[in-house]
Amino acid sequence: MEYLNIALAKGRLAQKGYKLFKEMGFECEEIEKNTRKLIFVNEEKLIRYILVKASDVPAYVERGAADLGVVGKDTIMEEEKEFYELCDLGFGKCKFVIAGPPGYEMNTSYETLRVATKYPNVAKKYFLKKGKQIDLIKLNGSVELAPLVGLADVIVDIVETGRTLKENGLKVIEDMYHISARLIANKVSFKMKNNRIKEIMKKVRLIQEVNKRNDKDN
Numbered sequence: 001m002e003y004l005n006i007a008l009a010k011g012r013l014a015q016k017g018y019k020l021f022k023e024m025g026f027e028c029e030e031i032e033k034n035t036r037k038l039i040f041v042n043e044e045k046l047i048r049y050i051l052v053k054a055s056d057v058p059a060y061v062e063r064g065a066a067d068l069g070v071v072g073k074d075t076i077m078e079e080e081k082e083f084y085e086l087c088d089l090g091f092g093k094c095k096f097v098i099a100g101p102p103g104y105e106m107n108t109s110y111e112t113l114r115v116a117t118k119y120p121n122v123a124k125k126y127f128l129k130k131g132k133q134i135d136l137i138k139l140n141g142s143v144e145l146a147p148l149v150g151l152a153d154v155i156v157d158i159v160e161t162g163r164t165l166k167e168n169g170l171k172v173i174e175d176m177y178h179i180s181a182r183l184i185a186n187k188v189s190f191k192m193k194n195n196r197i198k199e200i201m202k203k204v205r206l207i208q209e210v211n212k213r214n215d216k217d218n
């Protein structure tokens, strides 16, 4: 049998993603150590983990370099790649919002809105649907800075606890979409490795049910 290749997003989702597969019985001790390695194998279960940058997970899965991937819905929406979205994993919860200075009236201004974001495709589509013309400023981080220094009027970004907005004196102007981590699959792998992928989906469901029951009991 071949390896099943799983792309885990480095960063915030890596630990939770790996924990889920560990709970399924696909542990790989080496991954828990502090190393700079990017490939980890469980020889017995024929599972191979690859650690990739969060925004690259869709590319690896689309092209079949990974059969499965764990990635945020925000990245899925932004990258616009081809694959199957198999299930909501229930962690990595946050939301997409438009945020700006307190009292900023986005809808009453007829001027082109300057929008700073790490998610240009998501922002472009959202404002197009609203019929609002925007001047898009693509940034790579610390997006909250943009309205504070006059680079943009508003930002489109992720909010989890709201702490970053609060500490920079910004407010949510509009909620856009709920976000959570998803399990995704390469379309060919889904057919060729269907039994193994179906088995994993079943295990995910079981783990989620157990977690839900435990949450209720606590």
Ligand SMILES: Nc1ncnc2c1ncn2[C@@H]1O[C@H](COP(=O)(O)OP(=O)(O)OP(=O)(O)O)[C@@H](O)[C@H]1O
Binding pocket: 009, 010, 011, 012, 013, 053, 054, 055, 071, 072, 073, 074, 075, 092, 093, 094, 158, 159, 160, 161, 179, 180, 181
């Ligand atoms: N507070 C949060 N901020 C950002 N992403 C979050 C948050 N909470 C959960 N997530 C999820 O975690 C995913 C990965 O976030 P992470 O910050 O590790 O990656 P990144 O933004 O690509 O990192 P990098 O700083 O390397 O660019 C996001 O795509 C999102 O789905």
Ligand SMILES: O=P(O)(O)OC[C@H]1O[C@H](OP(=O)(O)OP(=O)(O)O)[C@H](O)[C@@H]1O
Binding pocket: 140, 141, 142, 143, 144, 157, 158, 159, 160, 161, 162, 163, 164, 165
């Ligand atoms: O609501 P909060 O819990 O404060 O989290 C939201 C912040 O976290 C993310 O940034 P990240 O930490 O990835 O840093 P970055 O600005 O360098 O992208 C996101 O872009 C927000 O800035």
